[in-house]
Amino acid sequence: MIRQLCYLSTMSKGLDGTGLARVTSGALRFNETMQITSLLAFGGDMFFQVIEGPRDNVAAAFARICRDPRHHSFRLLQDEAVAGRDFEFCPLVVRTLDTSAIAGLDGLVSASAIPAIIAGIVSPFGSTLLKQMAKAA
Numbered sequence: 832m833i834r835q836l837c838y839l840s841t842m843s844k845g846l847d848g849t850g851l852a853r854v855t856s857g858a859l860r861f862n863e864t865m866q867i868t869s870l871l872a873f874g875g876d877m878f879f880q881v882i883e884g885p886r887d888n889v890a891a892a893f894a895r896i897c898r899d900p901r902h903h904s905f906r907l908l909q910d911e912a913v914a915g916r917d918f919e920f921c922p923l924v925v926r927t928l929d930t931s932a933i934a935g936l937d938g939l940v941s942a943s944a945i946p947a948i949i950a951g952i953v954s955p956f957g958s959t960l961l962k963q964m965a966k967a968a
């Protein structure tokens with residue numbers, strides 16, 4: 832069984848392209864070694880992340896995530912055992928988040944609702960920010 836956990840959080844003030852690049856490179860390294868697959872989307876001052884993998888590894892990743900001062904005010908959306916991964920072979924997919932579409936997301940939703948939610952709020956990563964992050968990394 833795979834555990835899939837999904838949350839929203841608010842970016843800490845002052846987090847820029849360099850800070851985001853540090854977050855993603857640290858996350859990628861850890862996820863690769865822990866069989867974690869993940870989607871991380873950000874937009875406005877919000878993060879949306881899905882993490883999935885073996886139960887204890889997801890717990891370890893989420894503990895790291897919650898300790899990170901670069902974000903706060905977590906809203907847990909989902910934490911369930913699922914039959915399979917939504918992001919197989921992807922230790923960290925990075926995308927843009929449509930913040931206008933997340934306003935209604937409050938409280939826990941079922942794992943089966945997650946793919947539709949992702950389709951509604953996440954879009955391919957903007958090239959400007961991608962270039963900025965590549966330079967900073």
Ligand SMILES: Cc1cc2nc3c(=O)[nH]c(=O)nc-3n(C[C@H](O)[C@H](O)[C@H](O)COP(=O)(O)O)c2cc1C
Pocket residue numbers: 853854855856857858859861862869871878880882892895896899901902
């Ligand atoms: C929005 C966000 C998403 C994160 N996602 C992950 C993740 O998927 N996996 C992980 O291990 N850590 C994740 N982290 C935690 C940081 O990557 C980690 O604390 C940071 O890279 C420090 O790593 P270090 O202790 O190796 O320096 C995340 C942090 C933030 C702010």
